[in-house]
Amino acid sequence: MSKDIISYSQDFADKILSSKRKFTLVSHIDADGITSMAIMARTLRRIKIKFKGLFLRQLDDLTINKIPKDNSLKLFLDMGSGQQELLYNHQFDKKEILIIDHHVPRSNYYDQFNSHMFNEHKISASGLCYLVSKSISNNYDLSKLAVIGAVGDMMANETNRLEGIMRDILNDGVKEGIIEVTNDLSIYGISTRPIHIMLEYLDDPYVDGLTDNAVECVNLLSNLQIPIRDQEDWRVWEDLTKDEKDRIKSALSSRLSDEDFNKLLGEEYIFKDEKRKTPLRNAKEFSTLLNACGRWVKPKIGLQVCLGDRDRYYEDALIMLKNHKRVIRELYNHILEKGVVELDAIQYIDVKDYFPDTIIGIGAGMVLSKVNREKPIIIIGDIIGEKEIRKVSARSNKEQIKNGVNLQKAINIVAESFGGGGGGHNIAAGGYIPKGREKEFLLKIDEYIKGQIISK
Numbered sequence: 361m362s363k364d365i366i367s368y369s370q371d372f373a374d375k376i377l378s379s380k381r382k383f384t385l386v387s388h389i390d391a392d393g394i395t396s397m398a399i400m401a402r403t404l405r406r407i408k409i410k411f412k413g414l415f416l417r418q419l420d421d422l423t424i425n426k427i428p429k430d431n432s433l434k435l436f437l438d439m440g441s442g443q444q445e446l447l448y449n450h451q452f453d454k455k456e457i458l459i460i461d462h463h464v465p466r467s468n469y470y471d472q473f474n475s476h477m478f479n480e481h482k483i484s485a486s487g488l489c490y491l492v493s494k495s496i497s498n499n500y501d502l503s504k505l506a507v508i509g510a511v512g513d514m515m516a517n518e519t520n521r522l523e524g525i526m527r528d529i530l531n532d533g534v535k536e537g538i539i540e541v542t543n544d545l546s547i548y549g550i551s552t553r554p555i556h557i558m559l560e561y562l563d564d565p566y567v568d569g570l571t572d573n574a575v576e577c578v579n580l581l582s583n584l585q586i587p588i589r590d591q592e593d594w595r596v597w598e599d600l601t602k603d604e605k606d607r608i609k610s611a612l613s614s615r616l617s618d619e620d621f622n623k624l625l626g627e628e629y630i631f632k633d634e635k636r637k638t639p640l641r642n643a644k645e646f647s648t649l650l651n652a653c654g655r656w657v658k659p660k661i662g663l664q665v666c667l668g669d670r671d672r673y674y675e676d677a678l679i680m681l682k683n684h685k686r687v688i689r690e691l692y693n694h695i696l697e698k699g700v701v702e703l704d705a706i707q708y709i710d711v712k713d714y715f716p717d718t719i720i721g722i723g724a725g726m727v728l729s730k731v732n733r734e735k736p737i738i739i740i741g742d743i744i745g746e747k748e749i750r751k752v753s754a755r756s757n758k759e760q761i762k763n764g765v766n767l768q769k770a771i772n773i774v775a776e777s778f779g780g781g782g783g784g785h786n787i788a789a790g791g792y793i794p795k796g797r798e799k800e801f802l803l804k805i806d807e808y809i810k811g812q813i814i815s816k
């Protein structure tokens with residue numbers, strides 16, 4: 361490595377500062393793309409560089425026509441490194457393109473700041489944008505946006521904490537006094553979900569007697585002498601005292617294996633400058649709000665929230681988030697209404713094009729306890745814009761795994777034998793198969809899982 365990532369980010373910042381052109385920022389519509397756009401927009405505004413913004417679902421043959429043919433400097437965020445040939449073929453000049461990206465670069469025709477050049481694999485595009493921004497000026501406050509993008513892009517998922525250079529970025533936010541790192545339960549909803557509902561919704565790991573069982577969750581809390589309401593409102597995890605939290609944690613740990621219990625623990629990044637009991641209060645919920653805006657193709661609403669709107673756009677974003685959760689709930693009800701088809705070792709349902717492929721795995725996980733708990737569930741669905749391939753999502757549970765089920769292997773091997781692909785974990789996996797071969801695929805995966813159980 362000839363240069364380290366920090367000094368490279370400074371060189372890259374100089375390229376931005378020395379440009380006399382107007383800017384066009386082009387970014388992706390997910391949480392990482394939206395926060396990347398927000399970081400660069402704020403950075404350029406602070407130094408009075410004019411720019412326009414453009415969000416793209418992806419950069420391909422169709423969408424490239426949206427890139428203006430003008431003399432602006434096009435700064436690509438969270439995309440671009442893998443599409444340099446496409447840009448080149450569309451006659452974009454080397455002088456009018458800059459790229460900040462963390463996807464695998466395909467070539468190096470244009471100037472790019474890409475984490476793969478430094479062997480950094482746990483930094484988001486928002487993290488890279490922040491490094492550039494910090495080289496331009498002391499924009500430490502923007503570290504919060506960088507953290508949201510990283511959490512949204514699942515950079516913290518493997519170890520339940522941000523690592524490497526992303527950790528240094530996190531620490532900038534801590535030093536600024538805007539981020540607090542807690543090492544505690546790390547699950548969705550610590551700032552907004554009433555505690556009994558937070559427990560009821562636990563699905564990874566599934567907690568016997570609590571998951572999907574609101575009555576038992578309320579009972580547990582009353583047995584532990586933890587009030588679920590205060591005078592004004594339901595209490596959320598963030599409202600509890602350390603002692604109350606410890607009591608819940610030990611109740612959970614007594615119901616789970618050490619391995620499963622540890623899955624629930626990890627870091628949460630709390631934003632002290634945001635209102636309590638809102639989805640802006642922690643990185644997981646903030647990034648989910650942005651991803652919901654992206655899935656409904658309204659990234660600009662998310663951007664306005666990142667830029668500070670807490671009024672009209674924020675209200676809209678809350679509606680997106682509600683919609684997102686509602687669709688997941690509809691999928692859940694749809695599966696229960698239609699019912700699954702049972703084979704010897706699996707059960708399945710084809711949800712056609714009724715739901716976005718990005719959420720069918722979430723639905724499969726939620727519904728498993730309501731159908732046959734002894735067999736893995738497989739959901740097949742269409743992928744928007746794809747005619748040739750279909751999405752497959754599979755979910756299992758602890759008991760099935762004890763009996764030998766390993767969905768990661770099953771999906772990976774069987775999908776590949778059909779010319780598709782996939783993977784994941786033993787309890788949850790997903791992949792792609794060619795359209796028209798669903799029946800064969802299901803029969804083969806049924807055989808394969810039968811084999812896993814027998815050979816156990």
Ligand SMILES: [Mn+2]
Binds near residue numbers: 462484485
């Ligand atoms: Mn990204």
